[in-house]
Amino acid sequence: MKNSFVYKYLSLRNSESLGRFLTTMAALIAIVSTITIVVFISLKGLSTFTTNGVSLKEFLFSTNWLPDRPLAEGGPQVGVLAFIIGSLVVSMLAVLVSAPLSIACAVFIVEIAPYWGQRFLQPAIELLAGIPSVVYGYIGLSVLVPFIRDNIGGLGFSVLAGFLVLSVMILPTIVSMLIDSLKSLPRDYKEASLALGSTRWQAIRLVLIPAARSGLVTGIVLGLARAFGEALAVQMVIGNTRVMPTSILDPVITLTSAITMDMGNTPMGSLWNNALWSMGLLLLIMSFIFILIVRYGVRRGGISR
Amino acid sequence: MTQSKISVKNLNMYYGDFHALKNVNLEVEANQVTALIGPSGCGKSTFLRVLNRMNDLIEGVKVEGSVLLDGCDIYRPEEDVVNLRKRIGMVFQRPNPFPMSVYDNIAYGPRIHGIKDKRKLDEIVEKSLRAAVIWDEVQDRLYKSAIGLSGGQQQRICIARLLAVEPEVLLMDEPTSALDPLATMKIEELIQALKKEYTIIIVTHNMQQAARVSDVTAFFLTGDLLEYGKTDTIFTKPTDKRTEDYITGRFG
Ligand SMILES: Nc1ncnc2c1ncn2[C@@H]1O[C@H](COP(=O)(O)OP(=O)(O)OP(=O)(O)O)[C@@H](O)[C@H]1O
Ligand SMILES: [Mg+2]
Numbered sequence: 001m002k003n004s005f006v007y008k009y010l011s012l013r014n015s016e017s018l019g020r021f022l023t024t025m026a027a028l029i030a031i032v033s034t035i036t037i038v039v040f041i042s043l044k045g046l047s048t049f050t051t052n053g054v055s056l057k058e059f060l061f062s063t064n065w066l067p068d069r070p071l072a073e074g075g076p077q078v079g080v081l082a083f084i085i086g087s088l089v090v091s092m093l094a095v096l097v098s099a100p101l102s103i104a105c106a107v108f109i110v111e112i113a114p115y116w117g118q119r120f121l122q123p124a125i126e127l128l129a130g131i132p133s134v135v136y137g138y139i140g141l142s143v144l145v146p147f148i149r150d151n152i153g154g155l156g157f158s159v160l161a162g163f164l165v166l167s168v169m170i171l172p173t174i175v176s177m178l179i180d181s182l183k184s185l186p187r188d189y190k191e192a193s194l195a196l197g198s199t200r201w202q203a204i205r206l207v208l209i210p211a212a213r214s215g216l217v218t219g220i221v222l223g224l225a226r227a228f229g230e231a232l233a234v235q236m237v238i239g240n241t242r243v244m245p246t247s248i249l250d251p252v253i254t255l256t257s258a259i260t261m262d263m264g265n266t267p268m269g270s271l272w273n274n275a276l277w278s279m280g281l282l283l284l285i286m287s288f289i290f291i292l293i294v295r296y297g298v299r300r301g302g303i304s305r
Numbered sequence: 306m307t308q309s310k311i312s313v314k315n316l317n318m319y320y321g322d323f324h325a326l327k328n329v330n331l332e333v334e335a336n337q338v339t340a341l342i343g344p345s346g347c348g349k350s351t352f353l354r355v356l357n358r359m360n361d362l363i364e365g366v367k368v369e370g371s372v373l374l375d376g377c378d379i380y381r382p383e384e385d386v387v388n389l390r391k392r393i394g395m396v397f398q399r400p401n402p403f404p405m406s407v408y409d410n411i412a413y414g415p416r417i418h419g420i421k422d423k424r425k426l427d428e429i430v431e432k433s434l435r436a437a438v439i440w441d442e443v444q445d446r447l448y449k450s451a452i453g454l455s456g457g458q459q460q461r462i463c464i465a466r467l468l469a470v471e472p473e474v475l476l477m478d479e480p481t482s483a484l485d486p487l488a489t490m491k492i493e494e495l496i497q498a499l500k501k502e503y504t505i506i507i508v509t510h511n512m513q514q515a516a517r518v519s520d521v522t523a524f525f526l527t528g529d530l531l532e533y534g535k536t537d538t539i540f541t542k543p544t545d546k547r548t549e550d551y552i553t554g555r556f557g
Pocket of ligand 1 (some may be wrong): 344345
């Protein structure tokens, strides 16, 4: 044992090597679990196409979701376009609501009222990040949904309820990215603008916010990723009907909620079950793309200083 | 008697309890270059920022006395600070072009003051860049980011950006301290050329620079304006011993 490779390589005699051993192990565990998860989801997700012979085109671009229909009646079909559209619509609208609100909050905290902003508003917004999604869903379900039903129309379970709940959930993500990037700007920008005879508002709108755009884009992409991946809160308020919505008051379904709704009652290995895994794989690919955008797209498009 | 462009009377300035400028009296004539010299921390930047009210941004600042621009007190309550800063522009120690294209940097000032016409803007941009002697170097990269330019080019962009709003007075706080000798020389030549149309006040730590570019020199020491007068006189026959010590480098 004393001459074993591990023993020698890490020479477990002193605490320095023990530290190295522990951190190396932790890193290995992280890497191995990431790889196994990706491989597992890929294998499962691809079996829809390999084992069941569904074409990728049908899966992505058809709205016919009939996984339990027998062959005689035209089934089974697993087109998930409605889910993809649902996910996209709900998350993009959430970002559309959240982004301007976040800009206002971040500007208030950094530029307008740093004292009140950093003492009260910022902690309040950070607190939002810590609220469990089931609580968001529950509040949406018991407050927002009845409110929409009674005051605006429809069933209440709707695209509208979904993106409103999501927009609050992703607010902290966008705000904190923006705050960081506004704070990292040199003071000189603001002074230079003021010294040219701009108002404070012009300096903020025309110099500071554009200069912080890389943070804004990062925040928006991360927010989009979070919105896209959120299942529980959304599922509780959007009604989950498998048809294309035609207005924001219509119920809708997303990739995530479609998976959570069906995963318990489909047998492993069936087409239906495999299709759910394919949707999971799709989500994984999407979040991978989001990460790539943040890591490479934003940095290159951003300002090099 | 002609009226001074800027006339500072019994000016006292405080950062909270700290008395940063002590009873300063100074007349700045139009179309002259006034150099402010003095050891670090003596209040040169503070004085400069009093003149365009940039100190308003700092909490706890108190200004007493009067600062007249063309005979009008810029500290009177109804003064339009935004318009004042348009008339008295400032170049900073560190070149600070905005992170946008060269064109947008120069057009920024005119745009915020309401000029939208593209042809007019093109004209102003070219004119300002020429006046700041940077046109030849940037004319084929007008639409690229100004951040990619060298320090000396950036500083001239900042000067051009300022000229584009057509100020009357240029305040320059150590505009060449971050630049190499060649870039410094270009800025100094520029200052000489600009004084035909502008009144210039420049802070510098470089005695040769003060001697080269200025008509009038003012020497500050720990918040006091010890001495001011014709640059030639200050540099050859200073009345105060401390001025002489500082100029000849025998100081502290
Ligand atoms: N925002 C501020 N709050 C409090 N004190 C300040 C502030 N800015 C400057 N001071 C003080 O006022 C005095 C004058 O500062 P100022 O920046 O005007 O000096 P300076 O002559 O420009 O020096 P330097 O040559 O190093 O730039 C210094 O003692 C400085 O510590
Ligand atoms: Mg200074």
